Amino acid sequence: MSQELSFNELPGAVAALIEKVDELKTLIVNRNDEENAKEEDQWFNLEQLCAYLPDKPAKSTVYGWVSDNLIPYNKTGKKLRFLKSKIDAWLQENAHRTNTEIQMEAMKHLYGNKGGAL
Numbered sequence: 001m002s003q004e005l006s007f008n009e010l011p012g013a014v015a016a017l018i019e020k021v022d023e024l025k026t027l028i029v030n031r032n033d034e035e036n037a038k039e040e041d042q043w044f045n046l047e048q049l050c051a052y053l054p055d056k057p058a059k060s061t062v063y064g065w066v067s068d069n070l071i072p073y074n075k076t077g078k079k080l081r082f083l084k085s086k087i088d089a090w091l092q093e094n095a096h097r098t099n100t101e102i103q104m105e106a107m108k109h110l111y112g113n114k115g116g117a118l
Contacts, residue, residue, distance in 0.1 A: 042084040
């Protein structure tokens, strides 16, 4: 669907393209905002949590973590609930650090973090 434009029609065509690109940007931003809002405050029950966690632990394992206060949870009555954002943060906190990360942390500790180069 090739259409030849005259030099005089070019500014109008560019303006129309800019308008369409702005509309697409707005649609993309709105869609991303909706997806982020859905994910941020998602609550899991025990079964959902077990399915979500990477190693798919047994319910008894999660009960042990709750009993030892190793995992963030909320309890209303007898129901355990787990907030996805807190579970994600907990998973990140418990990730093993690389040798480089450990070395950088040791350097910061030894030399302090005074804003200068190491």
